[in-house]
Amino acid sequence: MSLFSRYRVLLPIASLTLLMAVTFYVQPRTLSYFGLNLLFNLAVPIALATIAQMLIIMVNDIDLGIGAFVSLTACVTATFLEQSPLMGTVMLVALIIAYALMGAMIHALALPAIVVTLGMSFVWGGLALFLLPSPGGASPTWLREIMTVKPPLIPMALVAACLIAGVTHWLIAHSGIGTVLRGIGGNAEAVRRAGWPLIRLKALAYGLAGLFGVLAGMTLVGLTTSADANIALRYTLLSIAGVILGGGEFIGGKVSPVGAVIGALTLALAASFLSFMRLSPDWQIGAQGAILIAVLAARLLFRRRDGARR
Template sequence: MEHLKKLQSVAGLILIIAMAILLSPEDRRDGTIIFLTQENITDIFRQVSEIGILALAMTIVILVAGIDLCVGSMLALAASTVALLITTWDPGMAPPVHIGIAVLGSILFCGFWGAVNGLVIAKFHMQPFIVTLAAMIGLRGLARWLTDNRNIDIGFGQDHSGIFADLFSQKIVVIGLFVLLAIFFHILLKRTVFGRYATALGGNTQAARVAGLPIARIQVAVYTLSGLMAGLAGVIHCAQNHQGSPNDGVAYELEAIAAVVIGGTSLMGGKGSIVGTVVGTLIMGVLTNLFRLRGVDTNVEMMAKAVIIIAAVRLQQGRKTF
C-alpha cells in the first residue's frame, strides 16, 4: 500500500510532465517544444527552489505532527537581515568574509527563532499552530522594524552587495543548494536515528513518550531546522530579487505546506517522505510553468492549483475513509 501511494505522486508528476510536453507551445522560429528546452527546465527548478527548500524542512515538521506557519515571515526576516548586513554594515573586511558573516548570521538568526518556537512548543506543551502563528506575526513585525518598513536595495556594481547578489542568484547555486539539501534531508530522514525518532514521534506521541524518546529535543531540532531553511531561502530570495524586502514571502508557508501534502505527507504526522515533497514541489512548478507558457490568466492558475491540492490529497487517502 505504501509503495502504491508513493507511486501515485510520482505518476501524477509524470502525467503532468507528459501533458506539459503535449500542450507546450512550440518555438515560433524553429518549432522545438519550448517546455523541453534546457533553459525552461532549469527555469522551473530555479523557480521552485525557494518554496522547495522551505518544503524540505516543513516535511519533517509535519512528520512530527507539527506545522510551521512562520517560514514566510522568517524568509522576509532573513532577506532583510542579510541585505542590511551587506549594505549598511561596513566591517572593513574582504568581500568573502563580510558576505559569509552576513549570510551565516542571517541564517543562524532564523535558526535561533526556530529554536525558540521549538522550545515554547516542547516546554509549554503548546500547539505548534498557535506558537508559529504568533511567530508569523511577530517576526514579520521584527523584519519591518529592523528595516524601518523599507526595502533594502542591493547594488548592481562590484561592491560587496553586487558580488553577493551575483553569487547567490546564479541558477547553478540556487538549484544546487535545493538538490543537495533534498539529498541531505532524505538521508536524515531515512538513515539516521533522528529521522526514525521523528517518524515515531509523529506516528504515536504517547508510545514515543512511553518508549522514552527525547521528545523535547526532537521538537526543538525540527523547528530549528525549519528556521535555518527559511533563513537560507530568505538569503536566496534577497539575492534573486536584488533587494531585502520585509514584506515579501507572504503565504509562502502555505505554498510549502501544499507541496508537502501533495507529496503524500500526512498532516496527522508519522507518514511522509522527502521524495514525495520534491515531487509535490515539482508538480506545482511544472503546472505553473505550463500555464505561463500558454499565457493563461494567473487567476485560473490559482484555481487549478486548488483542484490539484484537493485531488492529490484525496488520492493519498486511498479507499479506507468514511
C-alpha cells in the same frame, strides 16, 4: 506493505510528469536547457521552505509562519549579510535558535502550534518591515554566483532539488535522529518512555525547520537579487501543499522528503505553466489548489482499493 505506502512517492512523480508533458505540449520551446531553467527558476527556495514545513508536520504540528520567516531571512540576507557578512551570519543563526526555542516553548507549555506559529508570523513580518520598509537591498555576490551557476545538461534548479531531496531523505529516513523525530509523530509517549527528552527533540525539529527556512530566504535573494518584507508570504500555503502533494500526512509522522521536493517542483511548474497561459494570479492559485485536490483524490482511491483487497 499497503498499496498507498508503495505509491507514496510514485503519485507525486506521476503528477509532475503529467504536468511536464502538458507544458511541453502547449509550449514545445520549454523542452530545452533554457526552458527548463525558466520553468523551475524559483523551485529551490520553494523546495527548501517545503522541507521546513515537512519537519514541523513530521512531529504532528503545522507552521503558519514559515512564509513570513522566509521573508525575514531574505531581508536579513539582502541587507546585513550583504553589507556586514559577520553581523548578517549572527542574525541568521539567532533566527534559527529562535525557531528552536519556539518549538521548545510549544511543547513545554502544551500550546497549539498552529496558534503560536500564526502569532509569530506577525513578529517575523514586523521585523522584516523594520529592516526593509520598501523593496530593496542586494544579494551578496557569492550567493548570486552560486544560484546562477549553469551546470552542463541539467539546470541548476533541478540539480539543487536532487541534492535537497537526497540529503533530507538520508536525514529523515536513514539517520538515527531522523527515525526518533518521526517517532514523535507516530507515538510521542513511546519515544518518551524510551528515554528521549521530547522537549529537546521538538526544539531540534523546529531548529532544523528554521535552518531550511533560512536557506530558503538566502536562495530566494540569490535568484531575485533583492528582497521585500512580503516576498515569500505565499510560501506558507505552498509549503503545506508541497508536503501533502509529496505524500505526507498531518499526523503519524508520515512524510516523504523526496516526495515533498517533487511536490514543490510540481507547484513551481504549475505557476510557470499558468503564467505561460497568461492567467491572472487569482486563477493560478485556484489551479494549484485543483492540482492538490486531484492528487489527494488519487491517494484516497489507492487507499480504498487497498481496503477492498483486504
